[in-house]
Amino acid sequence: MDGPLNSFLLLSNFVLVPGMAYGSQLAIGALGVTLVYGILRFSNFAHGDTMAFGTMAVILVTWLLQSWGVSISPLPTALLALPFGIIATIALLLLTDRWVYRFFRREKAAPVVFLIASVGVMFVMNGLVRFIIGPNDQRFADGERFIIKAREFKRLTGMSEGVTFKTSQGLTILTAVIVVAALFWFLNRTRAGKSMRAYSDNEDLALLSGINPERVVMITWILAAALATIAGTLYGLDKSFKPFTYFQLLLPIFASAIVGGLGNPLGAIAGGFIIAFSEVTVTYAYKKFLAYNLPPDWAPESLMQLLSTDYKFAVSFVILVLVLLIRPTGIFKGKAT
Amino acid sequence: MIKNFDTRAVLLFAAMFAALATVGFAQSWPLALAIVNLCLISAIMSLGVNIQWGYAGLFNVGVMGFAALGGVAGVLVSVPPVTEAWQAGGSGIGVSLMLAIGTIIVVILAARHVPPGNTRRLVLAAIIVAGIFLIRAFFDPAVELIEAVEPAKTGYLGGLGLPIVLSWVVGGILAAGVAWIIGKIALGLRSDYLAIATLGISEIIVAMLKNEDWLTRGVKNVSGLPRPVPYEVNLQQSIWFQDWAETLGVGVVEFSSIYVKLCYAGLFTIVLLIVLWLSQRSLNSPWGRMMRAIRDNEVAASAMGKNITGRHLQVFILGSAVVGIAGAMLTTLDGQFTPASYQPLRFTFIIWVMVIVGGSGNNWGAVLGGFVIWFCWIEAEPVGLWLMDVLTSGMDEGNGLRKHLLNSAAHMRLMTMGFILLLVLRFSPRGLIPEK
Numbered sequence: 001m002d003g004p005l006n007s008f009l010l011l012s013n014f015v016l017v018p019g020m021a022y023g024s025q026l027a028i029g030a031l032g033v034t035l036v037y038g039i040l041r042f043s044n045f046a047h048g049d050t051m052a053f054g055t056m057a058v059i060l061v062t063w064l065l066q067s068w069g070v071s072i073s074p075l076p077t078a079l080l081a082l083p084f085g086i087i088a089t090i091a092l093l094l095l096t097d098r099w100v101y102r103f104f105r106r107e108k109a110a111p112v113v114f115l116i117a118s119v120g121v122m123f124v125m126n127g128l129v130r131f132i133i134g135p136n137d138q139r140f141a142d143g144e145r146f147i148i149k150a151r152e153f154k155r156l157t158g159m160s161e162g163v164t165f166k167t168s169q170g171l172t173i174l175t176a177v178i179v180v181a182a183l184f185w186f187l188n189r190t191r192a193g194k195s196m197r198a199y200s201d202n203e204d205l206a207l208l209s210g211i212n213p214e215r216v217v218m219i220t221w222i223l224a225a226a227l228a229t230i231a232g233t234l235y236g237l238d239k240s241f242k243p244f245t246y247f248q249l250l251l252p253i254f255a256s257a258i259v260g261g262l263g264n265p266l267g268a269i270a271g272g273f274i275i276a277f278s279e280v281t282v283t284y285a286y287k288k289f290l291a292y293n294l295p296p297d298w299a300p301e302s303l304m305q306l307l308s309t310d311y312k313f314a315v316s317f318v319i320l321v322l323v324l325l326i327r328p329t330g331i332f333k334g335k336a337t
Numbered sequence: 338m339i340k341n342f343d344t345r346a347v348l349l350f351a352a353m354f355a356a357l358a359t360v361g362f363a364q365s366w367p368l369a370l371a372i373v374n375l376c377l378i379s380a381i382m383s384l385g386v387n388i389q390w391g392y393a394g395l396f397n398v399g400v401m402g403f404a405a406l407g408g409v410a411g412v413l414v415s416v417p418p419v420t421e422a423w424q425a426g427g428s429g430i431g432v433s434l435m436l437a438i439g440t441i442i443v444v445i446l447a448a449r450h451v452p453p454g455n456t457r458r459l460v461l462a463a464i465i466v467a468g469i470f471l472i473r474a475f476f477d478p479a480v481e482l483i484e485a486v487e488p489a490k491t492g493y494l495g496g497l498g499l500p501i502v503l504s505w506v507v508g509g510i511l512a513a514g515v516a517w518i519i520g521k522i523a524l525g526l527r528s529d530y531l532a533i534a535t536l537g538i539s540e541i542i543v544a545m546l547k548n549e550d551w552l553t554r555g556v557k558n559v560s561g562l563p564r565p566v567p568y569e570v571n572l573q574q575s576i577w578f579q580d581w582a583e584t585l586g587v588g589v590v591e592f593s594s595i596y597v598k599l600c601y602a603g604l605f606t607i608v609l610l611i612v613l614w615l616s617q618r619s620l621n622s623p624w625g626r627m628m629r630a631i632r633d634n635e636v637a638a639s640a641m642g643k644n645i646t647g648r649h650l651q652v653f654i655l656g657s658a659v660v661g662i663a664g665a666m667l668t669t670l671d672g673q674f675t676p677a678s679y680q681p682l683r684f685t686f687i688i689w690v691m692v693i694v695g696g697s698g699n700n701w702g703a704v705l706g707g708f709v710i711w712f713c714w715i716e717a718e719p720v721g722l723w724l725m726d727v728l729t730s731g732m733d734e735g736n737g738l739r740k741h742l743l744n745s746a747a748h749m750r751l752m753t754m755g756f757i758l759l760l761v762l763r764f765s766p767r768g769l770i771p772e773k
Contacts, residue, residue: 123755317537
């Protein structure tokens with residue numbers, strides 16, 4: 001009788017918990033992309049590398065704090081370093097806006113020119129990150145690694161399947177809830193947030209009502225920097241930090257934002273979880289899960305894996321294509337047509 | 338072609354060749370020729386992107402994928418077939434291929450005959466899932482058998498054993514086929530979506546080449562591809578070549594290297610000239626004028642009865658095919674196929690920098706951009722190293738910062754590319770040789 005329950009625990013361990021954490025990371029990343037798209041009206045190709053830059057800043061401050069012996073164990077020191085990383089990233093994005101994007105805004109350049117400019121920014125940021133911290137893997141997680149270990153879980157419940165819950169996963173989900181709540185409070189309740197939404201909905205009308213566009217753009221970059229740094233740091237804590245991986249995150253993040261509807265914050269969150277869960281469920285090997293639920297002699301011999309993990313990009317891509325074909329504006333109606 | 342030449346373009350090209358000659362005199366001629374060969378390939382790739390972006394305004398960031406498809410064509414055409422692997426798993430692969438085609442046909446039939454709605458979705462999903470499991474029942478064992486055949490040396494099906502130059506055509510066709518599929522799906526959507534879709538497909542193509550060991554040997558690489566030009570060792574041993582080197586007063590080893598590189602350069606130049614000539618002809622034809630009309634005002638062109646999506650698909654396929662040809666040429670030059678070497682920054686975005694810097698919409702500009710940017714990409718490293726050396730010369734030899742800066746100098750080239758792109762975009766958005 002324990003079969004179905006054990007199989008549920010198995011799925012929680014390998015699909016539900018990792019999917020929730022990864023989904024939260026993607027959602028926060030996609031929120032940054034979608035905000036920039038909503039206000040500045042271009043797909044920011046430099047977002048992955050902005051995440052890498054923010055995470056790098058956090059890592060450097062973490063190392064500094066660690067060398068001073070500062071610690072907030074059981075929580076990772078990186079949390080303490082996070083505000084500093086956010087400030088550094090805000091400074092970088094505001095400088096980029098002033099030196100690169102503002103010129104094109106004044107020229108009223110086409111969105112694709114912004115997109116190409118963001119490719120240039122991507123190159124520079126990518127080079128900057130590799131220049132400062134190098135192209136290799138960096139681990140910076142410290143403190144208590146697990147909230148629940150598989151073995152403890154088994155001992156407590158007496159089940160044969162354990163559930164591991166890593167601190168980084170718990171932190172990610174918790175942070176995501178806080179960040180999303182704060183962001184929606186900001187967008188819906190504050191004057192600055194409302195002016196942002198007004199500007200995103202109808203630029204001309206917003207300008208007529210005396211909203212200062214430069215201020216709106218500045219707030220957008222500040223939010224984007226904060227979201228990128230948080231998403232990057234959480235991903236780094238959960239897995240590890242490598243500049244190239246962050247560049248590759250661009251694809252699932254864009255897929256999340258587009259699937260949910262570009263320019264729609266709620267859609268970005270939904271999209272993040274859709275992409276994350278599809279990736280995890282499609283690349284999970286169901287052999288053990290089926291063995292628990294089927295009579296013993298039916299148990300499959302192969303791994304019962306739909307797609308090898310090397311093809312996880314394909315999952316984001318296929319979902320993206322399906323949504324574009326069936327509902328081009330995304331699940332929640334976005335701006336793009 | 339000639340009458341379109343302006344002095345600015347001539348001067349810029351002259352300056353480019355002077356820079357290459359400087360490398361020849363200051364560093365070495367084999368190095369200069371190696372740069373020239375890659376410049377030629379880059380120029381062809383950037384012509385392909387220019388066809389898409391400059392003619393039609395299509396934003397394709399999947400250049401890497403098409404180049405990799407060209408590269409795999411090099412393997413599939415030139416490597417002799419591995420008979421043992423074919424005997425072991427050839428039939429299994431054949432059966433799964435037939436099954437895949439069968440599944441697609443059944444899906445199409447079902448989509449036509451079952452009335453739309455949730456039932457149809459369920460039926461289609463069921464057919465696809467059943468098809469996947471059925472295919473994999475034949476496919477997985479076959480792959481295992483193939484990969485077990487001398488894994489250290491082969492472990493894949495091999496190719497056709499034909500001359501590698503043929504792969505340049507095959508690479509183009511392969512890339513064109515994939516471009517047709519992507520174009521069918523993603524064209525007609527706004528440019529951002531095409532960008533993301535192409536970015537995704539290129540990642541998937543490279544992931545497949547890395548993991549489908551039975552086809553490409555994956556990350557074990559295929560090396561020692563046959564060459565279209567003589568081998569250095571053979572040249573060095575032949576009498577006529579030694580005599581020739583002596584008359585010219587060059588060392589035999591150095592001369593053989595120069596000779597081989599010159600052969601490649603000759604072949605590549607022929608391809609470049611053909612592609613350039615065709616591009617120029619098409620750009621100046623009614624078709625080219627129509628493409629630019631569509632690019633500049635889709636609504637107006639559509640009102641004139643032009644089929645926008647159809648034309649876009651056409652130009653997308655053509656441009657991707659050119660990139661595929663260049664990808665096959667690159668594998669030919671390298672003499673090996675290394676899937677792990679396909680990186681988006683190196684194969685996609687740098688090509689974009691070439692097109693923008695050279696002058697989008699102008700074929701000569703694209704060629705010049707290919708030369709200039711590849712040259713900067715190669716020379717940024719030694720220059721960066723030298724710069725760091727000068728900057729840190731006041732520091733102590735064992736200084737940590739100095740060591741770090743010297744080690745990181747290699748990453749200067751990414752920043753250089755970014756700065757070049759941003760500067761050109763801002764101060765000379767039409768590029769070095771602007772469109773007429």
